Amino acid sequence: MAKLILTLEGSTIREVPLDKERIMIGRKPSNEIQIENLAVSGEHACIVTILNDSFLEDLGSTNGTLVNGNQIKKHILQNNDVIEIGKYKLKYLAEAPSGQAGGGDDFEKTMILRAPAKTAASSPKPEPAPAAKSANEPAPPAKPSTPPPTPMPTMPPSKPPVPTSAKPPSPDAAPAMAKPAEPHALAAVQILTGPSAGKELDLTKNLTTLGKPGLQVAVITRRPQGYFITHVEGAKFPIINGKMIDAQAQPLKDHDVLELAGVKMEFFIKK
Amino acid sequence: MMEMVTATHSGMVRSHNEDSIGADASIGLAVLADGMGGYNAGEVASGIAVAMISAEMKKALASADGALDVAAAENLVSEQTVRANSAIYQAAQNQAQYSGMGTTLVVALWHDNTLIVGHVGDSRLYRFRGNKLEQVTRDHSLLQEQIDSGLITKEQARHSQNKNLVTRAVGIDPEVEPEVHRHPVQAGDIYLLCSDGLNDMVTDEDMELTISSLQANLPLAAEQLVQQANDNGGRDNVSVILVRVLKSFPARSGFVDRLKSWFG
Numbered sequence: 001m002a003k004l005i006l007t008l009e010g011s012t013i014r015e016v017p018l019d020k021e022r023i024m025i026g027r028k029p030s031n032e033i034q035i036e037n038l039a040v041s042g043e044h045a046c047i048v049t050i051l052n053d054s055f056l057e058d059l060g061s062t063n064g065t066l067v068n069g070n071q072i073k074k075h076i077l078q079n080n081d082v083i084e085i086g087k088y089k090l091k092y093l094a095e096a097p098s099g100q101a102g103g104g105d106d107f108e109k110t111m112i113l114r115a116p117a118k119t120a121a122s123s124p125k126p127e128p129a130p131a132a133k134s135a136n137e138p139a140p141p142a143k144p145s146t147p148p149p150t151p152m153p154t155m156p157p158s159k160p161p162v163p164t165s166a167k168p169p170s171p172d173a174a175p176a177m178a179k180p181a182e183p184h185a186l187a188a189v190q191i192l193t194g195p196s197a198g199k200e201l202d203l204t205k206n207l208t209t210l211g212k213p214g215l216q217v218a219v220i221t222r223r224p225q226g227y228f229i230t231h232v233e234g235a236k237f238p239i240i241n242g243k244m245i246d247a248q249a250q251p252l253k254d255h256d257v258l259e260l261a262g263v264k265m266e267f268f269i270k271k
Numbered sequence: 272m273m274e275m276v277t278a279t280h281s282g283m284v285r286s287h288n289e290d291s292i293g294a295d296a297s298i299g300l301a302v303l304a305d306g307m308g309g310y311n312a313g314e315v316a317s318g319i320a321v322a323m324i325s326a327e328m329k330k331a332l333a334s335a336d337g338a339l340d341v342a343a344a345e346n347l348v349s350e351q352t353v354r355a356n357s358a359i360y361q362a363a364q365n366q367a368q369y370s371g372m373g374t375t376l377v378v379a380l381w382h383d384n385t386l387i388v389g390h391v392g393d394s395r396l397y398r399f400r401g402n403k404l405e406q407v408t409r410d411h412s413l414l415q416e417q418i419d420s421g422l423i424t425k426e427q428a429r430h431s432q433n434k435n436l437v438t439r440a441v442g443i444d445p446e447v448e449p450e451v452h453r454h455p456v457q458a459g460d461i462y463l464l465c466s467d468g469l470n471d472m473v474t475d476e477d478m479e480l481t482i483s484s485l486q487a488n489l490p491l492a493a494e495q496l497v498q499q500a501n502d503n504g505g506r507d508n509v510s511v512i513l514v515r516v517l518k519s520f521p522a523r524s525g526f527v528d529r530l531k532s533w534f535g
Contacts, residue, residue, distance in 0.1 A: 055422060076427045113375060113413055113438045206477055206499065209484045219484055221495065223502050224400035233487035
C-alpha cells in the first residue's frame with residue numbers, strides 16, 4: 001500500500017497509509033491528516049486513491065500546495081514525490097510491488113472494468129460498486145443488460161472498480177513506458193564524396209534515413225545493441241566497406257564506409 | 272487498391288502471443304484483437320474474433336457484390352462485432368477453461384472511399400497523412416476516461432499504473448457496444464492498427480518517425496515498430512497492421528462516374 005511520510009523540518013511526525021479512497025489534509029480535526037498550523041487551510045488538499053494511482057488535489061487553499069517545489073492544483077503522485085503544505089512535507093511512497101513472488105505480476109495485466117449495475121440515484125453520494133467477478137469463477141452470472149461504464153468524474157467518490165479478466169501476467173511490474181535504451185555513444189555519418197562532402201549528420205534519432213527517395217534509401221537504426229543499417233528502397237542495396245549487404249539489418253562499426261545512391265560516407269562513433 | 276502488411280510478436284517477457292490479426296487487401300479489411308483471460312483463453316478469444324469477423328465480412332461483401340452503401344457497411348462492422356461477442360461469450364459460458372475470456376478489437380473496412388472503423392477496448396487505429404500520425408480511435412480504458420475528465424494529462428498518463436484497465440471488451444458480457452465511425456480516405460493514406468503492446472512501449476512521436484522514414488517499405492516499417500517495442504522492453508505482445516491506400520476505391524462505377532472518368 002502506498003503511504004505518506006509527514007515530516008516537519010526533517011523529523012518524521014507520522015506515517016499515513018493511503019488505505020482510504022479519499023484522505024483529507026487540513027487544519028480542521030475532521031481531516032484524516034490534521035496539521036494544526038495557521039498556514040494550513042481548514043480543508044487544504046485531498047488525496048484520492050484509485051487502484052494503484054493516487055491523485056492529489058489542492059482544495060483551493062490559501063497558501064497553496066507544492067509538489068517537488070512546484071505549485072499544483074491537481075497532480076498524479078509518483079513515487080518519492082514530496083508534497084509541501086506550509087512548512088510541512090509529505091513524502092509519497094508508492095506501493096512496492098506486493099509479493100515479488102506473484103502478486104506483483106498483476107500490475108501488467110490488462111483487465112476489464114465492469115460497469116456498475118445502475119443503482120437508484122436517490123443516495124446523495126452514490127457509491128457505484130462495479131459488478132465484479134473473479135476470473136476464476138466457473139460460470140459468471142448473466143446480466144440482463146450492460147449499462148455503459150460510468151464516466152470517471154473528477155475525484156470520484158466511487159469505490160475502485162474491480163478487475164475481472166486479465167491478460168497473462170508479466171514478471172515485470174515496472175510502471176509506464178520504458179525510456180528507449182540509449183546506445184553507449186553518439187554516432188554520426190560524414191559524407192565523403194559528392195557536393196555535400198564534409199557534411200556531418202548526427203544520428204540522434206532512433207531512425208535516420210539516408211539516400212535519395214525513389215532512387216535508393218537506407219535507414220540507420222539506433223538500438224540498445226548499437227547501430228544498424230537496413231535497405232529501405234531502390235534496386236541497389238547499400239555497400240559497406242566495398243561489400244553489398246542483403247535485405248537483413250547489418251550492424252555498423254566505427255569507421256565503416258557506406259556507399260548508397262553513388263555517395264560515400266563514413267560512419268563513426270563520436271566521443 | 273491497397274497494400275497491407277502485418278507483424279506480430281509475443282514480446283520480450285511473455286511466453287505466448289494472445290494477439291490475433293487478420294488482413295485481406297482484396298476486400299479491404301483489417302482486424303486486430305488482443306485477447307485476455309487465463310491459460311490460453313486469451314488467444315482463443317482473440318482468435319475467434321478475428322476468424323469470425325474476417326470470414327463473415329468476406330461472405331457479406333461477396334453477396335452484396337459491391338452494391339453496399341456506407342451505412343450498410345457500418346452496420347455490418349457493428350453486427351459482426353456483436354456476433355463475435357456472442358460467440359466468445361457462449362464459448363466462455365460452456366467451457367470452464369475459457370471462463371472470463373475476452374478480447375479487445377479493432378476492425379477496419381475500406382469501402383467506397385471511406386474507412387469504417389469499429390473498436391472495443393484499447394487496441395488502436397492511427398492514420399498517417401501529410402507526414403503526421405494521428406490517433407483515430409479513442410481507447411475504452413480507465414486511463415482515457417481519466418484524461419477526458421481532466422484528472423490527468425496525457426503526459427501523466429504515460430506514467431500511470433492504470434494503463435491496463437479497459438472499460439469495454441468483446442466476449443465478457445452477453446452484450447457489447449462497439450464504437451463505429453466513418454472517415455473519408457485519401458489515396459496515399461497509411462493506416463496503422465496496433466495492440467497496446469506497441470503504443471505502451473513506443474511513443475507516438477517515434478511511431479510517426481518510423482512510418483514517415485520507412486513509408487517506401489511498409490514491411491520494414493512494421494518490423495521496425497515491433498522491434499522498437501521490444502527494444503524498449505517488450506512487456507506485452509505487440510501486433511501491427513499497416514495499410515497503404517494506393518488509389519481511390521469507389522464502390523461501383525455507375526454511368527455518371529464512368530462519364531466523369533472519361534473527361535477527368
